[in-house]
Amino acid sequence: MGNVKSRNDTHHQGNRKFTRNLSQPQLTTTAVQPPPSGTLGETAQQQQTQHDHHQQSLKQASFWSLGSLNWNLSFSTSGRRHSFKQRQKSSRKSFNTLQYSRRSKTQWHKPLTNAIFSSHFKESSRNSEFHIDHLVAKGAFGVVFRVIDKNAAEKQQHKHGQQENNTDKQSSTPVYALKVLKKSKIISENSIQQIKDEADIQKLCGHHPFIVQQIDLWQNRHNLHILSEYVPNGELFSKIANFSLDLIRIYLAEIALALDFLHNAGIIYRDAKPENILLSADYHLKLTDFGLSKWLKLGLSTKTMCGTFQYMAPEILRGEPYTHSVDWWSLGIIVCQMFVKRSPDIRQFITITLPEHLQPKDSVDNILHSRQEDLPEAINRDLRDIDEFLPEEVAALPHEARDVLKRLLEFDGQKRLHSVRALQKIAMYKDFKIEAKYLLNLRPLDIIKNDNITLFDGDENIRSAENNIEAATLFQNF
Numbered sequence: 407m408g409n410v411k412s413r414n415d416t417h418h419q420g421n422r423k424f425t426r427n428l429s430q431p432q433l434t435t436t437a438v439q440p441p442p443s444g445t446l447g448e449t450a451q452q453q454q455t456q457h458d459h460h461q462q463s464l465k466q467a468s469f470w471s472l473g474s475l476n477w478n479l480s481f482s483t484s485g486r487r488h489s490f491k492q493r494q495k496s497s498r499k500s501f502n503t504l505q506y507s508r509r510s511k512t513q514w515h516k517p518l519t520n521a522i523f524s525s526h527f528k529e530s531s532r533n534s535e536f537h538i539d540h541l542v543a544k545g546a547f548g549v550v551f552r553v554i555d556k557n558a559a560e561k562q563q564h565k566h567g568q569q570e571n572n573t574d575k576q577s578s579t580p581v582y583a584l585k586v587l588k589k590s591k592i593i594s595e596n597s598i599q600q601i602k603d604e605a606d607i608q609k610l611c612g613h614h615p616f617i618v619q620q621i622d623l624w625q626n627r628h629n630l631h632i633l634s635e636y637v638p639n640g641e642l643f644s645k646i647a648n649f650s651l652d653l654i655r656i657y658l659a660e661i662a663l664a665l666d667f668l669h670n671a672g673i674i675y676r677d678a679k680p681e682n683i684l685l686s687a688d689y690h691l692k693l694t695d696f697g698l699s700k701w702l703k704l705g706l707s708t709k710t711m712c713g714t715f716q717y718m719a720p721e722i723l724r725g726e727p728y729t730h731s732v733d734w735w736s737l738g739i740i741v742c743q744m745f746v747k748r749s750p751d752i753r754q755f756i757t758i759t760l761p762e763h764l765q766p767k768d769s770v771d772n773i774l775h776s777r778q779e780d781l782p783e784a785i786n787r788d789l790r791d792i793d794e795f796l797p798e799e800v801a802a803l804p805h806e807a808r809d810v811l812k813r814l815l816e817f818d819g820q821k822r823l824h825s826v827r828a829l830q831k832i833a834m835y836k837d838f839k840i841e842a843k844y845l846l847n848l849r850p851l852d853i854i855k856n857d858n859i860t861l862f863d864g865d866e867n868i869r870s871a872e873n874n875i876e877a878a879t880l881f882q883n884f
Contacts, residue, residue, distance in 0.1 A: 517627055519589045522598060526605045527625035532633070536584065543681075547597070547697075548587035548629070552636060555580050582621065585632040592630070601630065604696045607673055608634070615842050616664040618684065618694040637692050639685035646685075647860035649744040651807060653853050657691055658741055658810070659829075659840045664693045665737065666826040669730045674702040678736035679717045680743070689850040704730060716749055721819050723752070731824040738814025745807055746799035750815065806834040 520529055536553035543550045559579045592601055605623055612619035612634075622633040639645050642657075649657075661683065668675050677698040684692045698712050707727040719735035721728040739749055796815070800808060809832060816822035823829060830840050854861065 519593070519627065520625060522593070523589070523602075523625055523630060526602050527623045527630050529625060531624055531626045531631070532622065533626070533631070536582070538584075539581065542583060545585075545695075545697075547591050547595075547601075548585060551584045551586065553582050553584045553633075555582070581636045581638075583618075583634045583636045585634065587630040587632070589625075589628055589630060600697065603701065604699065605632065607668075607696045607699050607701075608632075611668060611671060611673070614664060614667050615846060616660045616690070616692055617667070618692045634694070637684035637694070638687050639689065641681050642683040642685060642691065643680045643743070645862055646854070647862060648747075650853065650857040650859060651804065652857065653850060653859065654741065654744050654807075655834060655838065656845060656848060656850055656853070657744070658737070659835070659838075660691045660845055661693065661737055661740070662826050662829050663840065663842055663845070664691075665733050668699070669704055669733070669825075672701055672703045674700050674708065674730050675733045676700065676713050678733050678740065679714050680740060683740070689854065690846065702730070716752070718752075719819065720752075720817055728819060729824075731819040731822045734814055734822055734824045735819075738811060741814060742796065742800070742811055745803055745811070746797050748797040748799065750795050750797060806832070810834045 539552040608620040717736040719732035813823040
């Protein structure tokens with residue numbers, strides 16, 4: 407036992423014989439004859455010895471069997487093109503590549519300032535598609551540029567040739583207004599939701615004929631960009647020097663339709679002023695800049711103090727809850743300026759909550775940050791009569807002009823004129839339809855010529871090189 411006779415080793419135990427074939431990893435058993443008889447002690451000793459050899463043989467046979475199995479497996483796969491380890495390495499490499507490609511497309515690697523605004527402003531910047539023509543305006547959060555589509559300009563130039571002058575090419579080339587806003591300023595002022603609301607509102611309401619249409623939104627690492635239609639004749643009072651009754655009738659109706667549309671859509675505007683009313687090419691009006699607008703269902707009220715001081719309704723300045731009627735008060739102030747080139751002295755009744763040294767043109771921020779000890783004590787008195795509140799020149803106006811001013815500048819917000827339906831019933835709009843289709847068929851420019859209304863020389867055709875350089879520099883800084 408234990409000697410190697412050939413490729414086979416044989417072990418005996420009891421009535422069985424175990425055979426291991428080195429060439430085949432398996433165990434076989436055959437029956438054998440019982441050992442010769444002997445004494446009981448010798449038999450027990452032999453059985454114990456055979457049992458020990460049997461246990462050792464089982465362990466050794468198992469080891470050899472597994473070894474030969476591994477050798478056979480390795481030998482059978484070695485002839486293939488790629489080994490198991492190579493395939494495993496290749497699979498691991500492809501998995502890592504897939505993981506990297508997925509990781510590079512996730513939002514976790516985007517700047518945080520991009521992720522904040524990504525719900526409204528796409529990240530594919532279009533700045534390279536436009537040429538900055540000149541600076542239009544500067545605001546609290548950024549600036550507005552007049553831009554020209556480069557591709558459209560090149561096609562137009564190729565179509566008409568090099569013989570045409572620059573003015574003709576620009577007149578036929580599509581131009582836009584590009585509003586660029588600083589992200590850092592928006593975040594520091596906690597105005598993120600305000601900017602998103604502005605984008606949503608202008609996108610929702612831009613199809614109205616008297617509201618500026620929004621075209622596209624995008625962002626880069628530092629700025630937000632709002633691309634809108636360009637309204638060529640600029641702000642209302644920067645173009646028209648004086649207004650006739652017929653012209654005011656048209657412009658009041660157009661602004662009223664825009665405000666009424668916003669209110670019925672569940673939006674309060676809160677920033678009606680001449681700077682936000684633009685003149686189109688055919689001298690119709692368009693409302694722009696929805697930075698202070700808010701979602702507010704018709705009939706509900708809010709209490710946030712915001713707006714431009716000179717055009718804010720009394721209930722806002724007194725810190726009271728207010729409704730959509732505050733927009734009609736602002737419209738009344740604008741109409742008063744059209745008639746007599748002056749605004750009502752609003753300090754007559756707001757001195758009960760504001761310091762005397764504040765002027766009508768002071769910003770809201772100065773009002774909000776005034777110290778409490780600077781505010782005078784509240785005076786319990788009734789508001790003055792509307793005739794004393796309005797400028798003296800109003801008394802010389804026609805009856806329908808005075809009537810519309812008194813209805814729009816009503817101190818009590820609940821009694822104030824606050825709808826197109828109510829406006830249609832007053833004397834000023836007798837035999838006049840306050841409808842968009844009807845108004846668009848009218849030609850304000852004909853009224854301007856017939857009534858000898860003075861127009862300021864626009865700065866559209868006269869642009870200095872210094873202004874263009876300033877605009878390009880500002881755009882690069884943004």
